[in-house]
Amino acid sequence: MNNVQKELEKVAGDMTASKERVKKRVRQQRQGRGKKPMRFSVLTAILTICLVGFMLVQLIAKDTEQGTALFHETQLEHFEKISHTMWPRQEEVFYKNEAYRSYEKLVASYYFGKSLGLTYTKADLEAERKKQLEELNLLQQVPDFAGLFQGLKPAQYVEAYLEPLLPMYVIRTKLYALYKEKYPTFHPSQEVADIEASHYFQAQFAEQATEFQRANDIEMTIGLRGSSKVGTVAQVEENTFLFVEGVIPTDIERLSKEEVMQQYEEAKWYPVLTDFSVAKGDYITLHSISTHIMESDGVVAKYGLLDSMEVLDANVTKQLEVQNEQEVAQILQGIIWHPTEHIGRPPDYSFILEGVRIEIWKGYGGLLYLQKVGSGEIQLRGGKSTQLKTLLGIEEA
Incomplete structure (x- = not known):
């Protein structure tokens, strides 16, 4: 008996006795009445096939649903081990929260990448497995990381903890490469990918994430980090915009990009997010979550990351x-x-x-x-x- 037959029997129960009763009743009906028309037999067969097909679809859907859980305790434990190693002598709640943040960040990038059509091959997984093994072999030689392995060899550790994460690492790497192409002049492009992946994940899987947090006693702090800023878009190029805080459109409407950057030290480049379009001269409010200063060939560039923005009416x-x-x-x-x-x-x-x-x-x-x-x-x-x-x-x- 194959697995599908076993599952059908679990749903319907043992049908042996029922089949004997049905055979007996059919023989009695045949003796008392003539044969049914061919059309009746065909309709009966079609209904039977539809019923069996419906039951199979339900079983397959149930099996698929059980096999696509977003999070697993074993992989959360892996991230907890990393947190313990990176930040010793912290409270236990800190380790669990940091582990979950890292885990959710990876899961979010995976599902967001898949929504953009990114895929992976067997060769991709093998290359990622090799990469993880090489990194673990190096870590095993560092005394501070002895507690990570707990007697396991690197290959055993990959099999026990990292195997289900390999597709996620592959997709995230491809997602970062995609965003580097999308934002060629914006250095923190990986952070932009993480922000948009988080937006997608929260829109699609917030309920499942909350259930996992509750089941594992994870209490994530809720609140916005960063600050609110009001100002004007001075320039838009390469999927980024130059934002000057504290000015209105008329303050800079006749200035070139170079003049704006020279005259206003607070001018910073921000990414144009998928859900928030802007144009030169827009008066906006944005929520900035971090800022960066980078120098290359003697040129200093200032960047900011945001998670939301809104275009305002300057006349208000x-x-x-x-x-x-x-x-x-x-x-x-x-x-x-x-x-x-x-x-x-x-x-x-x-x-x-x-x-x-x-x-x-x-x-x-x-x-x-x-x-x-x-x-x-x-x-x-x-x-x-x-x-x-x-x-x-x-x-x-």
């Missing part, structure tokens, strides 16, 4: 002309600026003080939120808020 923000800079500066003097928080709407007002633009949002109870390029954010309330509104001509709500 009222531009204020400051007539008494010294008095305004005195109100803000001595106040400690803190890291900026994301505000889900464009600024209500904007003005330039001592050559630097400051954005203002009005809050409840007369509260003012101020964000200054290069400094951060402050909140003004009470007397200081009233004084600043009077000096800038901001009407009370």
Whole structure:
């Protein structure tokens, strides 16, 4: 009896006795009545075939579903071993969370890469297996990594922990190569691939990921890292855009790319993500998660990574002309600026003080939120808020 027959018997039960009863009843019916028309027999056969086919499809679907789980505890254990080795003397919850982050990052790149049509061959897997073995052979010679193997030889370790991950490593390598072609002038292109892979994964598999976290007591911290920035797109090229924080479109509309980069030190290149298109002159708000400075052949380039952005209406923000800079500066003097928080709407007002633009949002109870390029954010309330509104001509709500 083959496996499919066994599975059918599990679903339907032992049919031996039933078949005997059916045979007896059929013989009795044949004795009492004439033969059924050929059409009846054909219809019966078709229905039987359809029923068996439906049951087979259900069994195959069930087997496929069970064999395509996103995560497995054994592979999570591998990443935990790596975390223990890389960061000794940490709390246990730290190791589990770091292990899951690394694991999910790899899984996300795999499924995102497959959605883009990336595939792998047997030769790809063999090459990746060889690569992993070579790396493990090197690590085995380092005393700090002795705890990683726990008596296993590198080949045994690959078989026990890494075999299911080999296709994922292959697809991720191909995904990074694809994004290097997509962003030829953007050095952190791999990070862009990771960001878009994470977006895809969260949209498709968030529920399965949460279930795995819950089953393994993984408590991932929720919150946005980085900061919110408001400014203007000065240039778009090679799937990247030059963003200048704290300026409005009219501030730079007549400047060349070189003039912008020379005049505004805070100008940075960001990637154009798949779900967020921009054009030169757009007034936008973006959530920047990190920035990089790279030097090549004496040329310094500044880059940023983002996970979201929104195009704003530049006319929504009222531009204020400051007539008494010294008095305004005195109100803000001595106040400690803190890291900026994301505000889900464009600024209500904007003005330039001592050559630097400051954005203002009005809050409840007369509260003012101020964000200054290069400094951060402050909140003004009470007397200081009233004084600043009077000096800038901001009407009370």
